[in-house]
Amino acid sequence: MRVSRQARAIRQLLLPAARALPWRAPAAGAGLGLLILAVARIVDSDPAPWLAAVLLRCAILADAVGLAFLMDDPARHTTATVPTRRALRTAVRLALITPVTALWWTAALLLVPSQARPPAGALTLEAAAACVLALAAGAAAVRLTDALAPGPSVAAAFLFTAVVAPLLLPDRWALFVAPGDARWEAAHQRWAGVLVGAVLLWGMCLPEPVRRRPGALRVRSPSGTSDPSRTW
């Protein structure tokens, strides 16, 4: 009975949840990604495979940065103690954004000329890892702070990390390798690891309650002494 009640709640939640989602930032990120690919195609209709991979990765980064805003919820304090579980509410958000992101990724791949397109499966893995990582970072920020809209901070940190990581990662951990590179396979095994890690991080932000562990991030709210890292 409880399951059916929650299933009905989820069905009825879809429309208001879709309206509550902060669509602008993800739409801007996705739009920017497509724009990068479209402009590149106009400028050079036959890019080298390495350039096509770089352009697709730029598009992925733009989309992922937009997705970092997806967990922003100005009503989170007002709805903090409702019986519909956090995991279900997050699942609704995910269910709404996933088809749109899949369509966007298909369009992004199609914008790259077929002769220059890197292996779609491998790039899709990169896209999935980056997007899930951005969403997980957003979910973690919501869980560990009292902020209603941590999206800008998360997006900035994500962008910074994405730019700096290729420069700092040692060669044996390289993630951003060109198609045809001997490290391609190994790099994508690492991307699979990133994806699994991001899913685990996200999963850790879902259960209720979260108990603080020694050394966990503690953030004071502006008023009083409440510690939002201890949210149910």
Next chain:
Amino acid sequence: MIPTVSASGLSLRYGRAQALDDVSLRLGQGVTGLLGPNGAGKTTLLRVLATAVPADRGAFAVLGHDPATPAGRQELRRRLGYLPQTPGFHPDFTAFEFVDYVAILKELTDRAARHREVRRVLDEVDLADVRGKRIKKLSGGMRQRVALAAALVGDPGFLVLDEPTVGLDPEQRMRFRELIAQAGEGRTVLLSTHQTEDVAMLCHRVLVMAGGRIRFDGTPAELTARAAGRVWISTERDPAAKAGWRTGTGTFRNVGSPPDGADLLEPTLEDGYLLTLDGAGAEVAA
């Protein structure tokens, strides 16, 4: 009294700060006021009782439901209304849409019945005329009433209100008092506030917190009585007074230990509150 809420030994620490220190209480129907200075632990206590944060130690139950288990917590939340200190909204929603959204999250899944309930609570908080207006176009007082409607939807048995009258003008505060008094009929309301007048006018019982502990638990009259014989006027500020200020008539109103022959005044709830805090401070310091 059949308690709606019974808590024992609630403790919670944030780093070095003891936000709650062995708090035990029992609440029954009616409006109970929770007074205390900033950092006293009021919001933390409310958040614990509203299941927004877990306590380190201690236990509590609301309407017989123990939040220590997921099932108990969910049952408790089905009977809970919570108005946080800083309620947030989706500004593009209308008042009706937002309360309806919260009602769905409260698992009111029968659409027709839910819409009736949303209309009922919006009527109750006097927002029927603006229910189709976007929240971003509403005044601060109206938004606060939308948040109260969201807390009231589903007819909760336990209502937790964290400083609901902050930032409201006097007229809006009066209106809010009416609403809270109505809400307290037939349910248990725990109202955290800095406004001693609100407590004096609304509450049948008052708790005073300081340093994470409950320093006073009684009726507003009993709290006021703590200051009986300890408020006096003088032409100069009395250095022995715990607090004293110049009034509009030019005399000084002093609270503390009056000198012999002092011109005593009728105390207010605020006087009793100040003296209770002063005693709590001495106790903490000791």
